[in-house]
Structures are given as structure tokens and as C-alpha cells.
Amino acid sequence: MLAAYASKVDAADPLSALTVGEKPDPEPSADWVTVEVKAASLNRHDLWALSGVGLTEADCPMILGCDAAGVDPDGNEVIVHAVIGDPTAGGGDETLDPKRSLLSERYPGTLAERVMVPRDNLIAKPASLGFAQAACLPTAFLTAYRMLTTRGRLPVDGAVLVQGAGGGVATAATLLAVAMGARVYVTSRDASRRDRAAALGATAVEPGARLPERVDVVIESVGEATIDHSLKCAKPGGRIVLCGTTAGHLAEVDLRRVFFLQLELIGSTMGTRGELSSLVEFCAEAGVEPIVDSVFPLSRTGDAMARLASGEAFGKIVVEP
Numbered sequence: 001m002l003a004a005y006a007s008k009v010d011a012a013d014p015l016s017a018l019t020v021g022e023k024p025d026p027e028p029s030a031d032w033v034t035v036e037v038k039a040a041s042l043n044r045h046d047l048w049a050l051s052g053v054g055l056t057e058a059d060c061p062m063i064l065g066c067d068a069a070g071v072d073p074d075g076n077e078v079i080v081h082a083v084i085g086d087p088t089a090g091g092g093d094e095t096l097d098p099k100r101s102l103l104s105e106r107y108p109g110t111l112a113e114r115v116m117v118p119r120d121n122l123i124a125k126p127a128s129l130g131f132a133q134a135a136c137l138p139t140a141f142l143t144a145y146r147m148l149t150t151r152g153r154l155p156v157d158g159a160v161l162v163q164g165a166g167g168g169v170a171t172a173a174t175l176l177a178v179a180m181g182a183r184v185y186v187t188s189r190d191a192s193r194r195d196r197a198a199a200l201g202a203t204a205v206e207p208g209a210r211l212p213e214r215v216d217v218v219i220e221s222v223g224e225a226t227i228d229h230s231l232k233c234a235k236p237g238g239r240i241v242l243c244g245t246t247a248g249h250l251a252e253v254d255l256r257r258v259f260f261l262q263l264e265l266i267g268s269t270m271g272t273r274g275e276l277s278s279l280v281e282f283c284a285e286a287g288v289e290p291i292v293d294s295v296f297p298l299s300r301t302g303d304a305m306a307r308l309a310s311g312e313a314f315g316k317i318v319v320e321p
Helices: 044-051 137-151 168-179 191-199 227-233 255-260 273-286 298-310
Strands: 002-006 018-022 032-041 067-071 077-080 114-118 122-124 159-162 183-187 203-205 215-220 234-242 264-267 292-297 316-320
Touching (some): 018 298, 044 298, 067 137, 077 137, 137 234, 168 183, 215 227, 227 255, 292 298, 298 316
Parallel strands (some): 159 183, 159 215, 183 203, 215 234
Antiparallel strands (some): 032 067, 077 122
């Protein structure tokens, strides 16, 4: 089968570590099934893997990709949950299993014509979502959903700040928060991105700008460059939910503000199968449709990765076998 995989790791030039070529078909084992991939979406995780974060030379070759939608052996249209973990080891939450991993770390990923996954990791795809849009949900949208709900505890008629318009998680958080009825503020240095965020129903502002109100939840995926602004924008008792550090991970935090305003600085990673099921149901009922920046054939995964690495995408990049 055709697949896109890391043939090596290269921190200096990650894209040079990517190869698109033939790989053996997956062989299902007990409780695992093979899904025919109809669409997969890219994540920063794929670029990190190529650069050697979470993946070593000894792990290569490794098929990349966490997200996919496709057809299971029984002909059902499904969405793949990318977290491979034991919920019982995490108190009912597989993301807290110390041994949990994502597809493309220990097990071959979704950037292929077929992928093997645990049967329990499959969610029924709603008819209202096409395969390309459904493939956008398992990582970016699931991460944003967990940040807003489980971790952020967004109240009814609450306010949200999303740092950095355009990225997968930021765009997902914007769409979801608007659909949840929240007042949503989004930052970006780029005027065109601010315009696109505003078109989604958000109030778009420049980075560091003073907001009309302090917010209940901050969706933080930028890190060092925005964390001070995030703390200043949270209302007393507010939550700053952190899922990434695209602009640096060694940040100075004014702890006086944290304790005096009783702020919560909360980490969040991916989500559970149950949360993915709830997310899919919410999207179907609320009419939330993921924004697809561009679609590439699997044979052009290199171009798709270059688009992701450029930082110019708004929404998700999809690859189709």
C-alpha cells in the first residue's frame, strides 16, 4: 500500500526525513481491525516526529499521521480515535495512562491507504460530515473540545480568548466556542487572519490587546510569547488551558497574579474516546463543520507537510489516498 512515513529523523530539516512509498499492508491482530482510509489530516505532531520529537532513528521507518476517517471491515463509515491507551490505568481516562501513545509513535499511523487500530478506537461517522471534515476531528478538534469543556469548564454564556488565529486547535476552539454560545476573542498578528476569525463569529484583536472583558477560559497553544497576556485576560477564578508551545516553552509567569486572582493554569492533551464521541455528536447537532485549508493526494504528502510547516494554513490540511 502507499504510505507517507518517516524514513529517518532530522531536526535541522524535518521534511527531508519524509518518504512516500510502498509499505506492507497491516495485519490485524486480536481486537484490532484494518480501516480503509478515505481521508487523513495533518498535525504539528507529524512535523515533530520527523524532527525526532517522540520518534528516534530506531523507530523508523514509521508511518505518520494521527487522524483519519474511513471504512471499517464491516463497511461502516468511521472516525479513528488516535489515543492508544488503557482507560483503567488513567482512572477512566486513557490520556492519563502513563504508557499511552498516539498512532504514529509506537504503532503505524494514518497517512496510508489502510491503518490498523483497536476496534474500540472507532467512532461512527455522522452522515452530515464528509470524510475530509471528519478526519479533522480526532486531534485538533478533540483537543479544543476537551480544553473548553472537561479542562476549561466553560460556563453557559461564558467568554473565551483563543490565542493565535489560524492553527488547527485555535480554529477548532473558535468554531466550537461560538457554537457553544460563548463570546469569543481571537488574537493574530496577521490582519487577514483576524478577518477570517471574525467571519467565524469571533471578535479578532491584535496580540496583547486589551479585551472588552476578562474571560472565563483562555485557549493557549502559543506559549512563551502569549502567556503573560493570557494571564492578564483571565477573570478572577479563570482558567488558562495550555495544550502547546509553538512559540517557546520557557516562559516567565507572574505567580502573584496566579494566586491573588486564584487563576488556574491547566495542561491538556488530546482527549478520550468518550469525549470524541461527544464532540462528533455536538458537531452533528450544532452544524459545526471543520475548516479545511487544502486537500492533497497521498502521493503529494511532501507538499502538504511543506504547507503545514509554512505556518500559512488556516484550518486543517487534509491528505486523501
